Amino acid sequence: MRWPNSLRNRVLAVLAASMASSALVVVLASTLLWEPFTRWVLRDQIEDNGEALSRLLRFDAQGRPIGVDESKIEPWLFDSFRKEVMLRVAESDGRVVFATDDQMAAFTRDGKAFEPLRQSFTFTLHGVAMHAATIPFEHAGIRRFAQLAVSDRMVLQMRESIGFDVLRQGMAALGITFVAIFLVTIHVALRQALQPVREASSAARRISPRTLAERLPTSGQPRELRPLVEAFNVALDRLQRGFKTQQEFLSNAAHELKTPLALIRAQVEQAEAGAWRDQILDDVDRVARQVQQLLLLAEASERQNYRVEAIDPEPALREAFDFMERVAARRGVTLGLQLNPALRFWQADRGGLFTLLKNLLENAIQHSPPSGVVTLAAGPQGFSVIDQGKGVAERDLPRIFERFWRGADRREQGAGLGLAICTEIARAHGWRLSAHRRSPGLEVRCDMAPVVEVGPDDGEPAAAAPPPGNGRSDLPHGAGFQAGYSQALRRALF
Structure with missing residues (x-):
């Protein structure tokens, strides 16, 4: 049975x-x-x-x-x-x-x-x-x-x-009445009796690598299920310790690697100029960049590093746009910024939002051909970054957010962590990243509808178009997510 x-x-x-x-x-x-x-x-x-x-x-x-x-x-x-x-x-x-x-x-x-x-x-x-x-x-x-x-x-x-x-009619009426009352009462009784189990199930669904500190409630649990709940909580304790150890190792290893890389670079810079010297400096810069991305990934995975609050997204969008405009100019790529008039406040960590925008724009610039256009379009329900590069094969779209994954046209300066960092930041905010093929190019969308104030317009991003003027701004960078990382990024990029 x-x-x-x-x-x-x-x-x-x-x-x-x-x-x-x-x-x-x-x-x-x-x-x-x-x-x-x-x-x-x-x-x-x-x-x-x-x-x-x-x-x-x-x-x-x-x-x-x-x-x-x-x-x-x-x-x-x-x-x-x-x-x-x-x-x-x-x-x-x-x-x-x-x-x-x-x-x-x-x-x-x-x-x-x-x-x-x-x-x-x-x-x-x-x-x-x-x-x-x-x-x-x-x-x-x-x-x-x-x-x-x-x-x-x-x-x-x-x-x-x-x-x-x-007798038959009486027994039938009595039986139907009894069954109806029984079903109603037993349903209510079972629902009440199993309420602690449902609460434990809801708590278990909320647990993720970013919420490992949560535990299943043991109070009110049936005696037969309490050992299972307690064993699950003990398993979470072990998992939390292992995850914390892994994150600490990643962060510590990246920090420890920065000093010898800086020493190697200083020693190489003192050597005589030559092709070998430039090649070694490029290799050191590439490794330093990967180390920096490992640090960003470790910090992006920790929810306590975020300070989510209501912010005006336009300054953050313009700051990321201005920050990446010089990188785009060196590659001959035009950046376009399109803001929906219905744009309202977002619930976000300003520093985390900057990193998310910066990584998406950087990825789009590096995959765009010279004279191509990369557009950052934002509305009340989220934003998107659109490039005019070769795009990604349909079979590879689900993998582009994986750590260390790079496509067939892999870039030597990339470590395959940029989009993984974006995924961690989006998840910490409750947002969702998705990739969509374009003709030509690729569009990466960030949907934040569940946590954003929706205006009268639906905020659908429009077609790519260059912004009027140069769109430069001197707005200050926000705090909250890795407050001291912007200068290090500038040194790595420029």
């Missing part, structure tokens, strides 16, 4: 199976025991009715029974069903002193004499099977016996015409 995956569904399946099994047992038991059970119920009812009738008898002045209390028992019952329902009162010797059918003989078992005791029995009267009960009672100090007899054919007729239909 294949069980449902959900714990709630499993509990419901067990309960449903239990209900079905119980219903089957009840049906089988009812089928086997229905006849003796109904006869027992009939005999018991006749005894109860006979005892009730004995208390409703009316007596004359001499204490002899003369009828029943018509205010309690309407007389038509014994008049209309004279041959089907009969009441007689007998003395201890079997002599009848009152009868509703005017037959002054006590009811007895077939072939037996009257027995002055409480009992239920069957007998045949004029060929009709009868169910009878003898009930002793006392009145005015005299002990007598009330006898009630009901014909079997009347009982069967009422049971066939009325009883079974009413």
